Amino acid sequence: MENEFKQVMSERTDEELIKIVTAERDSYNPFAIEAAESEIEKRNIDTSKFEEIREKTTTEKELKKKVDSNVVGSGIRFLNFIIDFITGMILATIIGFIFSILIVLNDSFLAQLFVYFMFFGIFFFYYSIMEIKFQKTVGKFVTKTKVVKLDGEKPNTSDIITRTFCRFIPFDRISFLFVRNGIHDYLSKTKVVKDNSELNSNANKE
Numbered sequence: 319m320e321n322e323f324k325q326v327m328s329e330r331t332d333e334e335l336i337k338i339v340t341a342e343r344d345s346y347n348p349f350a351i352e353a354a355e356s357e358i359e360k361r362n363i364d365t366s367k368f369e370e371i372r373e374k375t376t377t378e379k380e381l382k383k384k385v386d387s388n389v390v391g392s393g394i395r396f397l398n399f400i401i402d403f404i405t406g407m408i409l410a411t412i413i414g415f416i417f418s419i420l421i422v423l424n425d426s427f428l429a430q431l432f433v434y435f436m437f438f439g440i441f442f443f444y445y446s447i448m449e450i451k452f453q454k455t456v457g458k459f460v461t462k463t464k465v466v467k468l469d470g471e472k473p474n475t476s477d478i479i480t481r482t483f484c485r486f487i488p489f490d491r492i493s494f495l496f497v498r499n500g501i502h503d504y505l506s507k508t509k510v511v512k513d514n515s516e517l518n519s520n521a522n523k524e
Contacts, residue, residue, distance in 0.1 A: 323349050323350050323352075323353035324353045324356065324357070326350075326353070327350070327353040327354045327356075327357040328357055330354070330357070332358075332361065332363050332367075333371055335354050335357055335358050335361075335363065336358070336363070336367060336368055336371045336372070337371060337372075337375050338350070338351065338354045339351060339354050339355055339358065339368075340368055340371065340372035340375070341371075341372045341375035341376050341379070342375065378469065381469060381470050382468065382469060382470075384470065385466065385468070385469065385470040385509065385511060386509075388511040388512045388514065389498060389499070389509050389510065389511055390461070390463050390510050390511060390512060391498070392494055392495050392498075394461050394463060394510075395494040395495075395500070395510060396494075396495065397457065397460075397461055398455065398457035398458055398460075398461055398463065398510070399457065399491060400457070401455075401456055401457035401460055401461075402444070402445070402455045402456060402457040405444070405455070405456045405457070406437075406440060406441045406444055409440050409444060410436065410437055410440045410441075413436065413440060414433070414436060417432075417436070438486070441485075442482055442483075442486075445478075445481075445482045445485060446478055446479060446482045449465050449473070449478045449481070449482070450475055450478045452464075453465050453466065453472060453473070454513075458510070458513075462512065462513050463510050463511060463512055463513055464510070464511065464513045465478075465481070465508050465509070465510055465511075466508065466509055466510075466511055467507060467508055467509075468507050468508070468509060470511075473506070473508050477506050477507070477508060478506075480505065480506040481502050481503070481505075481506035481508055482502075484501060484502035484505045484506060485502045487501055487502070489501075490502050
């Protein structure tokens with residue numbers, strides 16, 4: 319078993335090893351700690367980094383706990399979905415009416431295809447633009463929630479684009495009824511949390 323731990327620890331980065339023997343020490347058994355310390359000695363890692371990484375890791379863990387404690391439940395997620403679905407339908411109706419005046423499609427297949435892509439585009443841009451700009455959709459404004467990264471930081475554009483594309487995965491819309499984070503949350507590494515001042519102030523300090 320000791321050899322197995324040595325092999326595992328030999329594949330860890332310097333920072334990971336330091337985290338194991340400092341801030342995350344309680345999460346590992348004595349053999350793993352011993353193997354990590356042996357690997358640190360073998361690599362002659364500068365011990366002056368220990369306190370800095372320990373403090374950083376501790377801060378990250380505390381922030382993650384605060385983020386996790388603010389994750390909203392299925393009821394609020396479902397309400398967000400209903401409000402955003404209604405909002406999207408209203409937008410689609412308005413835009414569809416405008417296009418029906420400007421464009422006439424006599425072919426029923428082309429008309430159906432056009433309607434399909436129009437709905438897809440409207441919902442895609444609705445979620446993308448709102449969450450990139452505000453971290454919120456209309457539903458999240460109503461329920462006072464927002465989307466964040468796993469560490470509580472504001473998601474970047476690529477995170478939101480990934481999140482939005484994942485919304486079109488079959489059954490994604492109801493996945494959050496069975497798990498705390500839905501499919502599009504999991505794949506984009508984001509969460510929906512309460513938009514409270516405590517979490518905002520902690521995120522701004524980082």
